[in-house]
Amino acid sequence: MPEPARGPEPPAPGPGARILLVDPYVAREDPMERKFVELYPSLSLLTLAGYLRAGGTPVALADLTFARDLEPLDEPLRRFRPEIVGVHTKSLTVPRALRVAARAREAGALAVAGGPDSASRPELYLEGGFDAVVLGEGELTISALAEKVARGEPIAGEPGVVTRVGGRTVRGPPRPYLRELDRLPLPAWDLLDMESYLRSWEARTGERRAALLTSRGCPFDCSWCSKPTFGRSFRQQSPERVLEELTELKRRYRVDYVRFCDDVFGIQRGWLLSLLDGMIARDLKLKFECLARVDLLKPELLDRMREAGLERVYLGVESGSQRMLDLMNRGTRLGQIRQVAQQLREHHVRQFWFLMLGYPGETPEDIEATHELFREFSPEEYSVSIAVPLPGTRFHELVKDRLRSLGRAPKKTGGRTLLFEAAYPEKMYRWEQLRFAWEAQLAQLRRSLSPEVLRSLEEAGQRFHDLVATPLLLGRKRPPREPVPRERAPSSLPVLPGKFPPGRSAR
Numbered sequence: 001m002p003e004p005a006r007g008p009e010p011p012a013p014g015p016g017a018r019i020l021l022v023d024p025y026v027a028r029e030d031p032m033e034r035k036f037v038e039l040y041p042s043l044s045l046l047t048l049a050g051y052l053r054a055g056g057t058p059v060a061l062a063d064l065t066f067a068r069d070l071e072p073l074d075e076p077l078r079r080f081r082p083e084i085v086g087v088h089t090k091s092l093t094v095p096r097a098l099r100v101a102a103r104a105r106e107a108g109a110l111a112v113a114g115g116p117d118s119a120s121r122p123e124l125y126l127e128g129g130f131d132a133v134v135l136g137e138g139e140l141t142i143s144a145l146a147e148k149v150a151r152g153e154p155i156a157g158e159p160g161v162v163t164r165v166g167g168r169t170v171r172g173p174p175r176p177y178l179r180e181l182d183r184l185p186l187p188a189w190d191l192l193d194m195e196s197y198l199r200s201w202e203a204r205t206g207e208r209r210a211a212l213l214t215s216r217g218c219p220f221d222c223s224w225c226s227k228p229t230f231g232r233s234f235r236q237q238s239p240e241r242v243l244e245e246l247t248e249l250k251r252r253y254r255v256d257y258v259r260f261c262d263d264v265f266g267i268q269r270g271w272l273l274s275l276l277d278g279m280i281a282r283d284l285k286l287k288f289e290c291l292a293r294v295d296l297l298k299p300e301l302l303d304r305m306r307e308a309g310l311e312r313v314y315l316g317v318e319s320g321s322q323r324m325l326d327l328m329n330r331g332t333r334l335g336q337i338r339q340v341a342q343q344l345r346e347h348h349v350r351q352f353w354f355l356m357l358g359y360p361g362e363t364p365e366d367i368e369a370t371h372e373l374f375r376e377f378s379p380e381e382y383s384v385s386i387a388v389p390l391p392g393t394r395f396h397e398l399v400k401d402r403l404r405s406l407g408r409a410p411k412k413t414g415g416r417t418l419l420f421e422a423a424y425p426e427k428m429y430r431w432e433q434l435r436f437a438w439e440a441q442l443a444q445l446r447r448s449l450s451p452e453v454l455r456s457l458e459e460a461g462q463r464f465h466d467l468v469a470t471p472l473l474l475g476r477k478r479p480p481r482e483p484v485p486r487e488r489a490p491s492s493l494p495v496l497p498g499k500f501p502p503g504r505s506a507r
């Protein structure tokens, strides 16, 4: 879809047809997610529900996250009798989303898909049984659909909507983005079971954790990043509006730890400083985590962030090879990564590194450089994924003629599976993932083993890689490398077990 222009001030949504919003993600059915994914209620549906409700549209939520299957749909379909069932979509949940659509249609409702996956391939959803797909930002479009359905008017051609009419796909024009994110009501937390999420966090960490979003979009342009919903637009709420949301989370739900889910948190320095000042002045006593870019995290910002409660930072490190960072159009420098990693360590802020293997152009030497960087800093947590060519990205374009079919392996998820014919066999990337796990394990043992024993283990691992694994996997002998350097930057933080890849090209 072409980038929509900044639009006029949105009209206030009017009352519309009854809408049931569904998140089809079921945590227990996803082996990777059960281990690695942090569970938060869907911010998309909470926001959409808050917006619809504020405009007078009757709305209910069905959250399958803690369910076994589609059973949480039964009661709302029977009692609430929605005229529209709106389903949030991610590539991970396609089959269940299609089953929800079938149930919705059986119940006589219009099945509408929205979210990142249906935005990048609406045809799949229309062919799979949905009546319509909402592209991009959903608030204005779903409100308009609700009004049309309430009035019994046709929805084909509506801005932001794709439908089928007589077997022909009809795409409405793009709908302008919301201009003022401050005008969004607070998320409709009360429409779902917040306590289940908070209790599960409390049991695991002793903290009541919640997620929020302060901005939409990201102005950067990494080649593999899928931005099907907000494109390269960038809009943010005012620091005051964010403070209001934080205060309410604290007051209503006794939240003491928040995750800022923005693609990149604190893109504008002045904005970030004024939010941090507000958090400190209001004495919110909230710990927080966020995703940041190494080129934006300047030392004076980090000091202030730590003061305001920063506990953990997710960093898209991706590669230890500058050549690869440039090929990915990442816009970051290795020097910046090293500087930020060192400063975070000095500030006792946990680091979660995202690393990526297999991006086109990567050689074993580039991978080796990533290992070196990883060993230099031993981040407390990490995820190493095999590059996932998400539809709609330049990376996908690059490999679209060599995508692999996963056949009958529905449990295989991106991030642990090679989804395209890459330069090297999948088993090599899987082996490299294991090597990162081994290196993380060694870093963890740094405190309990003598330097000699540690060095012998490192060297043994390296020799095994050079002399056994590499020739076996690549079918050719490679010369053994120099022994692992003795001097490593000392780790002032406990090194915790690394997390094996949840396949997160997501941020």
Ligand code: B12
Pocket (backbone or CB within 6 Å): 021, 025, 033, 037, 038, 039, 040, 041, 042, 043, 044, 045, 047, 048, 085, 086, 087, 088, 089, 090, 091, 092, 112, 113, 114, 115, 116, 117, 120, 134, 136, 137, 138, 139, 142, 211, 213, 217, 225, 226, 227, 229, 261, 262, 263, 390, 415, 502, 503, 504, 505, 506, 507
């Ligand atoms: C925050 C976030 C998370 C958080 C989720 C917090 C939460 N519970 O909401 C965490 C870290 C847990 C997470 C996990 C995962 N994530 Co994530 N995540 C994001 C991120 C950064 C923001 C999503 C968000 O909340 N946006 C704010 C809301 C308001 O926007 P939105 O979701 O787009 O919704 C708007 C529209 O899309 C539309 N809309 C959405 N749903 C619907 C439904 C209807 C009916 C309608 C009409 C409209 C509509 O209207 C909404 C309001 O305007 C996005 C990147 C991005 N910028 O989109 C990735 C992203 C959504 N994640 C992604 C992925 C892959 C995952 C994981 C599968 C990764 C993994 N393997 O572990 C898991 C999935 C877990 C799950 N439960 O489904 C991908 C999805 C790609 C795809 N095509 O499926 C994205 C796009 C990142 C990327 N570029 O790859 N994620």
Ligand code: SF4
Pocket (backbone or CB within 6 Å): 218, 219, 220, 221, 222, 225, 226, 263, 264, 293, 316, 507
């Ligand atoms: S990966 Fe992060 S920084 Fe890069 S374009 Fe995507 S959201 Fe922006």
